[in-house]
Amino acid sequence: MRASAGQGVAAGDIVLSVEDVSLGFGGVQALTGVSFDIRNGEIRAIIGPNGAGKTSMLNVINGFYHPQSGRITFKGKTRSKMRPYEAARGGIARTFQNVALFKGMTALDNIMAGRTLKMHRGVLWQILRVGPALAEEVEHRLKVEEIIDFLEIAHIRKIPVGRLPYGLQKRVELGRALAMEPNLLLLDEPMAGMNLEEKEDMSRFIIDVNNHFGTTIALIEHDMGVVMDLSDRVVVLDYGRKIADGTPDDVKRDQKVIDAYLGVGH
Amino acid sequence: MLGPILETLIGGLLTGVLYSLVALGFVLIFKASGVFNFAQGVMVLFAALSVARLSEFFPMPIAIALAVVVMIALAYAIEFLVLRRLVNQEGIILFMATLGVTYFLEGFGQTVWGSDIYKIDLGMPKNPIFVLESVFPGGLLIDPSELIAALICAIMVVALAIFFQVTRVGRALRAVADDHQAAQSVGIPLNQIWLMVWAVAGIVALVAGMMWGAKLGVQFSLSLVALKALPVLILGGFTSIPGAIVGGLIIGAGEKLAEVVLGPVLIRMFDLAGGGIENWFAYVLALMFLLVRPQGLFGEKIIERV
Amino acid sequence: MLYREAGQFKTSYSADQAIFSIAQDRWFVMIVLLLGFVGVPLVANQYLYTEVFIPVLILSIAAIGLNILTGYCGQVSLGTGGFMAVGAYAAYNLALRIPDMNFILVFALSGVVAMLVGVLFGLPSLRIKGFYLAVATLAAQFFLEWAFARVKWFTNYAPSGSVAVGKIELFGFAIDTPDRKYLFVLALVVVMALAAKNMVRGRLGRSWMAMRDMDIAAEIIGIRPLNAKLSAFAVSSFYIGVAGALWGFLRLGSWEPLAFDINRSFQVLFMIIIGGLGSILGSFLGAAFIILVPIFLNQLPHLLGIPLSTAAVSHIEFMVFGAMIVFFLIVEPNGFARLWAIAKEKLRLWPFPY
Numbered sequence: 001m002r003a004s005a006g007q008g009v010a011a012g013d014i015v016l017s018v019e020d021v022s023l024g025f026g027g028v029q030a031l032t033g034v035s036f037d038i039r040n041g042e043i044r045a046i047i048g049p050n051g052a053g054k055t056s057m058l059n060v061i062n063g064f065y066h067p068q069s070g071r072i073t074f075k076g077k078t079r080s081k082m083r084p085y086e087a088a089r090g091g092i093a094r095t096f097q098n099v100a101l102f103k104g105m106t107a108l109d110n111i112m113a114g115r116t117l118k119m120h121r122g123v124l125w126q127i128l129r130v131g132p133a134l135a136e137e138v139e140h141r142l143k144v145e146e147i148i149d150f151l152e153i154a155h156i157r158k159i160p161v162g163r164l165p166y167g168l169q170k171r172v173e174l175g176r177a178l179a180m181e182p183n184l185l186l187l188d189e190p191m192a193g194m195n196l197e198e199k200e201d202m203s204r205f206i207i208d209v210n211n212h213f214g215t216t217i218a219l220i221e222h223d224m225g226v227v228m229d230l231s232d233r234v235v236v237l238d239y240g241r242k243i244a245d246g247t248p249d250d251v252k253r254d255q256k257v258i259d260a261y262l263g264v265g266h
Numbered sequence: 267m268l269g270p271i272l273e274t275l276i277g278g279l280l281t282g283v284l285y286s287l288v289a290l291g292f293v294l295i296f297k298a299s300g301v302f303n304f305a306q307g308v309m310v311l312f313a314a315l316s317v318a319r320l321s322e323f324f325p326m327p328i329a330i331a332l333a334v335v336v337m338i339a340l341a342y343a344i345e346f347l348v349l350r351r352l353v354n355q356e357g358i359i360l361f362m363a364t365l366g367v368t369y370f371l372e373g374f375g376q377t378v379w380g381s382d383i384y385k386i387d388l389g390m391p392k393n394p395i396f397v398l399e400s401v402f403p404g405g406l407l408i409d410p411s412e413l414i415a416a417l418i419c420a421i422m423v424v425a426l427a428i429f430f431q432v433t434r435v436g437r438a439l440r441a442v443a444d445d446h447q448a449a450q451s452v453g454i455p456l457n458q459i460w461l462m463v464w465a466v467a468g469i470v471a472l473v474a475g476m477m478w479g480a481k482l483g484v485q486f487s488l489s490l491v492a493l494k495a496l497p498v499l500i501l502g503g504f505t506s507i508p509g510a511i512v513g514g515l516i517i518g519a520g521e522k523l524a525e526v527v528l529g530p531v532l533i534r535m536f537d538l539a540g541g542g543i544e545n546w547f548a549y550v551l552a553l554m555f556l557l558v559r560p561q562g563l564f565g566e567k568i569i570e571r572v
Numbered sequence: 573m574l575y576r577e578a579g580q581f582k583t584s585y586s587a588d589q590a591i592f593s594i595a596q597d598r599w600f601v602m603i604v605l606l607l608g609f610v611g612v613p614l615v616a617n618q619y620l621y622t623e624v625f626i627p628v629l630i631l632s633i634a635a636i637g638l639n640i641l642t643g644y645c646g647q648v649s650l651g652t653g654g655f656m657a658v659g660a661y662a663a664y665n666l667a668l669r670i671p672d673m674n675f676i677l678v679f680a681l682s683g684v685v686a687m688l689v690g691v692l693f694g695l696p697s698l699r700i701k702g703f704y705l706a707v708a709t710l711a712a713q714f715f716l717e718w719a720f721a722r723v724k725w726f727t728n729y730a731p732s733g734s735v736a737v738g739k740i741e742l743f744g745f746a747i748d749t750p751d752r753k754y755l756f757v758l759a760l761v762v763v764m765a766l767a768a769k770n771m772v773r774g775r776l777g778r779s780w781m782a783m784r785d786m787d788i789a790a791e792i793i794g795i796r797p798l799n800a801k802l803s804a805f806a807v808s809s810f811y812i813g814v815a816g817a818l819w820g821f822l823r824l825g826s827w828e829p830l831a832f833d834i835n836r837s838f839q840v841l842f843m844i845i846i847g848g849l850g851s852i853l854g855s856f857l858g859a860a861f862i863i864l865v866p867i868f869l870n871q872l873p874h875l876l877g878i879p880l881s882t883a884a885v886s887h888i889e890f891m892v893f894g895a896m897i898v899f900f901l902i903v904e905p906n907g908f909a910r911l912w913a914i915a916k917e918k919l920r921l922w923p924f925p926y
Contacts, residue, residue, distance in 0.1 A: 062792060064788075083791070085791045085792075085796050085797075088791070093792070093793070094792045100789035100792075101785075101786070101789065104784065104785050104850065105785060113778040113779070113782050113790075113793060116775055116778065116795055123776060126771055126774040126776055127770050127771055128770070129770040129774065133774070137774065138589070141589065180793060180794065
């Protein structure tokens with residue numbers, strides 16, 4: 001699907017590197033000594049069977065969980081404990097496995113909320129809502145409308161997202177993440193629970209985001225066909241350990257990966 | 267000096283037992299339905315009013331039996347008119363609904379039973395007894411009715427614990443507490459379980475109401491006293507029966523001691539017009555505690571999953 | 573046909589973002605304002621001013637305040653009465669201890685004092701949620717009630733514990749008659765409601781609602797829980813504090829802490845549940861409803877010719893409010909404001925339903 005673009009970007013600098021990260025909850029070890037990196041401009045897939053620690057990995061990257069050991073370097077800065085909003089400030093955006101939208105707000109407001117970090121007018125200006133404050137509101141509305149057009153959701157902008165069908169909610173959630181203009185976009189199963197047509201639409205959006213905005217993307221996905229088509233490089237986790245890392249073709253042929261998916265001994 | 271303080275402590279602990287009893291009603295309902303029942307306080311008042319007024323016409327045992335029937339009917343009404351219609355709503359909506367129930371019951375109770383101060387006479391011994399006369403000059407003064415109340419409370423707790431752990435209904439209750447939908451899918455009838463829990467909580471309220479009523483007289487302010495069970499819950503954790511007991515004792519003893527020890531200090535320091543720190547001490551203590559250990563003494567630590 | 577959007581095209585995003593984007597709405601608001609500032613003074617008598625208009629307006633401010641915290645930011649508070657008391661006693665002490673202070677400044681500063689206290693009691697919200705927070709705000713309620721009853725300095729050592737306020741003057745203009753009080757409050761209400769509306773539809777409001785709907789997702793788009801929650805507590809307590817000061821000075825004149833007890837907290841909470849959580853308009857509708865129902869109930873025995881004691885009427889009032897709360901939570905959790913929106917939606921299509 002996107003062989004030509006992929007090779008060009010694969011040579012990019014390393015944006016994020018995960019080194020020897022381990023994470024456990026009580027007795028359960030979610031991640032053990034995982035290392036990999038994400039290069040600028042690529043689409044990086046994280047795959048693995050259920051319970052492999054994929055979502056935990058994303059949660060570590062954007063600061064929900066703090067690993068017991070290991071280092072995470074993002075844009076040249078190594079950090080130990082970071083809160084999710086600090087990750088956001090650093091340029092990491094995220095969508096969730098089971099849609100985490102603001103249910104009581106309209107699609108438009110959800111995406112506008114994604115602009116929060118870009119807006120700077122103080123409380124007094126907001127109270128007055130004239131001059132610079134109104135100009136700021138309109139300026140960001142323009143950006144948001146661009147995203148709305150891009151995702152083809154103009155018809156639902158004023159509907160509270162709680163009332164939208166699942167597929168559209170996923171799109172609005174992607175829109176909210178895009179509104180942050182992130183350097184790194186984490187997508188947790190962006191196509192879960194979608195039908196074929198919706199999956200195709202979502203794949204198209206992901207590729208377009210990567211191509212047009214040059215956004216680096218890390219995604220978790222179950223549909224192997226989709227992963228192989230979309231991603232430049234794939235990291236495979238099983239039982240919290242990395243078992244393979246490479247191009248989709250390499251990974252597909254890796255015996256350990258085949259075993260993990262078929263459930264052969266560990 | 268030690269003597270009076272010990273006396274205060276014992277008095278506080280015995281009052282604390284009554285707080286525990288009210289808190290127990292909260293815990294039961296919260297465990298089984300996830301509803302934070304603000305109305306538990308007014309249920310105590312309502313139960314006490316029922317017993318007090320019914321005992322004017324019937325002998326006490328019959329009055330109590332009738333009051334049990336009243337509380338079960340009340341549980342049924344709440345389940346049928348309110349809870350059933352709010353299944354799957356967020357906890358905070360259910361909480362506000364119980365605020366509505368609180369207001370309704372305050373009005374309803376006083377319309378039906380009247381709004382004067384009534385007495386409940388359980389025939390408990392009134393004369394204070396003195397213990398440990400050999401250790402302290404004059405001994406320690408203890409109110410025997412409070413001692414009996416504590417004993418009844420202890421029996422209640424043991425009975426409830428057995429009910430929860432051993433019986434089939436108890437197991438179903440615990441299943442419902444863990445997950446409504448999962449419980450329903452294995453064939454546990456949610457509505458019946460809720461009805462049962464509210465009925466039991468009503469009976470717990472009845473016992474608490476009789477004890478309080480015998481002690482302070484039955485009047486409107488009883489529902490405010492019963493609100494003290496809220497800090498008890500925070501201290502003990504919302505889902506823990508032992509927590510409710512220990513929390514009640516700590517709050518009961520704590521606020522009485524605070525009044526005696528801390529009160530005079532505060533009065534001198536801030537030039538107060540009298541003490542009365544009992545009114546807020548429990549809440550502030552619970553608040554401080556929340557900041558250190560949000561899940562309470564015995565509550566389970568909540569791991570937030572993303 | 574009268575309420576139509578067709579033919580009104582919005583040509584800019586600023587027009588689309590206006591509060592009243594449909595012309596009929598703008599007319600409606602103009603008419604309401606005209607009625608409020610001109611119509612009411614032409615017809616109202618002292619009773620209507622002191623028992624209906626002034627209480628409804630002042631408590632609307634408190635309801636807007638609580639709605640910002642509970643309806644928009646999702647933090648339930650049972651401490652409204654306590655924070656109103658802070659505003660009232662702050663205003664009393666400011667007016668007493670700094671003579672000739674402009675009353676606009678007195679009320680604004682009492683709001684600021686309430687804001688500081690509110691933020692202090694809002695701090696636990698960073699660690700606890702839901703009912704836990706509700707109980708924590710009860711701590712504020714009982715502690716503040718007690719403090720104003722016991723700390724003699726707050727009441728200027730008044731032996732009875734109740735305080736009374738003197739004359740209120742604004743730019744040499746005495747606010748002493750009911751109609752002047754009404755106009756003063758009305759002007760304040762218009763300004764404060766507009767400010768609130770602007771806040772809730774801007775960045776601040778979005779961050780509150782994000783916190784309410786899903787705090788985890790709010791954090792990943794860069795909203796700091798600390799900022800969002802404490803700013804909601806701050807703005808909310810400011811409004812509630814100003815409402816408390818106005819309630820003391822313009823409605824009561826003299827009061828004791830009992831005027832701001834826990835029942836006041838419930839009263840304002842009920843206003844926003846019945847009026848509509850997360851709606852500025854709902855705050856007004858709820859306040860009007862909660863003030864008018866008891867007046868109506870008190871008239872009812874006369875109208876029906878059934879003799880009922882005041883005690884009985886007050887018990888019935890409790891029952892009506894309780895039942896209404898449960899009814900609204902079950903049938904229309906978004907309150908009157910939602911009913912109003914539905915009515916408008918119907919009108920928009922009327923008389924052709926499709």
